[in-house]
Amino acid sequence: MTKFLKMHGLGNDFMLLDAREHPVALTAQQVRNLADRCTGVGFDQLILVEPSETASVKARFWNPDGSEVPSCGNGSRALAVYLGGAASIETAGGPLTSAASGSQAEIDMGPPRWHWEQTLAYPLDTLHLPVSWDELTDPAALSVGNPHIVFEVSDPAAIPLESLGPRIETDPLFPAGINVGIARVDALDRITLRVWERGAGLTRACGTGAVAAVAALQKRGRIGAEVTVTMPGGEVRVRRDESGHLHLAGPAIISFTGEIDLEAFA
Template sequence: AAAALLGGALRIETAGGLLASEAMAGSAAVDMGVPRWDWDAVPLAYAMDTAALPLAWEGLEAPAALSVGNPHVVFFVADAAAVDLARLGPLIEHDTVFPERVNVGIAQVVARDHMILRVWERGAGATLACGTGAVAAVAAAQRRGLVGSDVRVTMPGGDLVVTRRDDGHLLLAGPAVVAYTGAVDLERYR
């Protein structure tokens, strides 16, 4: 934790594996690894093309599906603000095609280096920001040739930057601030 406040290299253990990160004064960058595109890695209920799923939910069609440590579908739309995410998010999240449920991204490509993103996070609902959602949206846009290697992702809670390295790893960078300080007595929960 001290390294996060003062700066330096950290390894963060997540459910998706160990992530290398670099903390600087007021910001942090995390190596999110290489996205996984195999249908069973997402996972999906059955094999299909993850570049553009042959599925639609009302006006939302042909999303990309991938795993960046957790499952995501990304829809590309002309106006992200116009999508009724509160209504469609839960329908898509709980569709049987996603056996572990799914995070839903609504992405609008503004320029080759800028996207707008709204995310319905599985189990949480609409969120102000989602790091894995930003990484998934950029990876999907890069796979479709819509954006370049460095992309600013604007979400309701602020901006993040996703950069694709030559080895295919995606780096997530943005502001790092203390959101909460507290104490937990872990012995009480054994």
């Protein structure tokens, strides 16, 4: 039997496996079976914690469709709370540093990456992409460890993201797929956001989505250096430091712990 934790950050929920002492090998089908909310554990992402030669730990992330992704902002915050204190985290999306106290954690997500090769199939202006999907126009595309497209809208709740999200996620313009964010600027220090996550669909909160939306709106001069991001599951804070790094801060909690026979889900 393998021990696991169920955690969430603003309702964005995770299954965490600590494989630092006992290695765990996962298949895509195994992840899909574990992600089933009726017959498995159920989660928006699975986090596997492994030893690292360059950081406190190595973190790997899987979506419920079985795809492994390089980065997860809220998942990194959940991991930071699990580790406690200050830590460094090796991810496929780049190195992260974290600081946690109780149920609160802040992650240095590094600088946003705007080069077209981070997100697109061919060169375009990533700050103002000349593309549209129905009422969604003039997006920005960037990477914050994984790829995002951000649209500014007047009413995020009115956008049919359930239908537009999968269309945009799988558009050939984005060879690795893309996360889709729709944001409204409420004030210089506050935005409202909804996110369709690549490989997961609509989630109650998305950490990298919050960071990407703030980065895009900051670069367009629409908001200030420190911003509260309101999502269906609650609020996180994103700030840009003097070096251009973006920091994601907010709560994460352990919902419960358990043991599971991973082979039964192979």
